[in-house]
Amino acid sequence: MxxxxxxxxxxxxxxxxxxxxxxxxxxxxxxxxxxxxxxxxxxxxxxxxxxxxxxxxxxxxxTRADLVVAVYRHQVEACAEAGPALLAEEESPFTALERWVDLFVDFLVTKHGLADALRSDSGGFEALHAYFLDRLVPVCGQLLDAAVGAGEARPGIEPYELMRGVGNLCVGRDDDSRYDPRRLVDLLLRGLRGTRSSS
Amino acid sequence: MxxxxxxxxxxxxxxxxxxxxxxxxxxxxxxxxxxxxxxxxxxxxxxxxxxxxxxxxxxxxxTRADLVVAVYRHQVEACAEAGPALLAEEESPFTALERWVDLFVDFLVTKHGLADALRSDSGGFEALHAYFLDRLVPVCGQLLDAAVGAGEARPGIEPYELMRGVGNLCVGRDDDSRYDPRRLVDLLLRGLRGTRSSS
DNA sequence: TCGTAAATGGAACAACGCTCCGCTTCACTT
DNA sequence: AAGTGAAGCGGAGCGTTGTTCCATTTACGA
The missing domain is CATH 1.10.10.60 (Homeodomain-like)
Structure with missing residues (x-):
């Protein structure tokens, strides 16, 4: 749909x-x-x-921008639809969240390249960004709530915060092999899970 | 020197x-x-x-970045040295300021391109930016003070403010013929001069 | 003046963007 | 089912750009 x-x-x-x-x-x-x-x-x-x-x-x-934008929208949609699907098929809500974040990082690679490919039409870029937030923040919230509800994640983190954090971890890398954002994101999620004994 | x-x-x-x-x-x-x-x-x-x-x-x-950086430094230096020179050779301090700003705009084109060519080494970019401010703000201040002192420019504007304003007017244009930053800068300076009768 | 190493220029190769056109495949009509 | 018009397709080919490489030139010290 x-x-x-x-x-x-x-x-x-x-x-x-x-x-x-x-x-x-x-x-x-x-x-x-x-x-x-x-x-x-x-x-x-x-x-x-x-x-x-x-x-x-x-x-x-x-144009290349046309292709990138199309992929962008396609990815947003796929990401949004993958959220509930993962929640349903995974045993643990936190694992679902992890896998979803992984998809999200894939998507961010496209998103950041987009900014470069679209510096001319910054108006259109803002529109896409808004669409991106409207569509994804609720999905992230759903996954996050589930994980918190199951006692697998610390409460007190807002979906937007988490997405923003992951997003920021993924900026600035340009074929620089010394920095792998995914490793950092992994750390972030490990922190979100917190000390296992606390539950 | x-x-x-x-x-x-x-x-x-x-x-x-x-x-x-x-x-x-x-x-x-x-x-x-x-x-x-x-x-x-x-x-x-x-x-x-x-x-x-x-x-x-x-x-x-x-690499291309090497060239751009070298040009950048060269331009900063040229801009800094041109300030006093223009002040000496021009009749009116305000005209000197105008011409200096014109050079400054030329320079900004390089500067903005630099950000793109250097996204990898953002640390080095910050250093260059600091150098750029340290070197140019005093020069701009000298020109500005002279113009204000001669009653050709309204007081109350700080050099950093002016440079920042001009800089901001010059962002975002990418071979877009509909937007000519120089026209806007011209307007800004016209405003700085203020109503001629006020002196 | 002469020898040598630095410096030069541009031909040559590779990778890429984009266009163009003959051929293929679909969808619609009868 | 067969025919037909055109939408769609593939990829060779052209022009542009980045980058390398080396025969030749040129400046400087002895």
């Missing part, structure tokens, strides 16, 4: 099925490549990963 | 004369190109403008 048709509204002509399929494939492939190679990854690489030609990418996303 | 030899200290071997000449030429040429084409200007273009080969640039400045 929620993702609907990604279309402006009533489409004059329904898009061809293969086109829609390719668009989804591209979004997924681009997301993967962005994580490993950054948002400046060569178009060829994304095309190869998706198993399509470069022309297809340019057809769907004329 | 002040520029000294740009060298770490006692050089074991004096550099060859043509090498230092070329280095100066490159600094000047790069500064010009940065203003017109941004800090991402092709190396070839800078080389051509300086009348040297590309190899020469890579010899003096292995």
């Amino acid at each position: 929620a993702v609907a048709d990604e279309d402006g509204g009533a489409s004059a002509r329904p898009k061809r099925a293969d086109a829609v399929r390719n668009q989804q494939t591209l979004l997924a492939a681009a997301a993967e490549v962005f994580v490993t190679s950054g948002v400046d990854a060569p178009i060829r690489e994304i095309a190869k990963r998706a198993g399509v030609g470069m022309g297809t990418i340019y057809r769907h996303f004329p | 002040a520029v000294a030899d740009e060298d770490g200290g006692a050089s074991a071997r004096p550099k060859r004369a043509d090498a230092v000449r070329n280095q100066q030429t490159l600094l000047a040429a790069a500064a010009e190109v940065f203003v017109t084409s941004g800090v991402d200007a092709p190396i070839r273009e800078i080389a051509k403008r300086a009348g040297v080969g590309m190899g020469t640039i890579y010899r003096h400045f292995p």
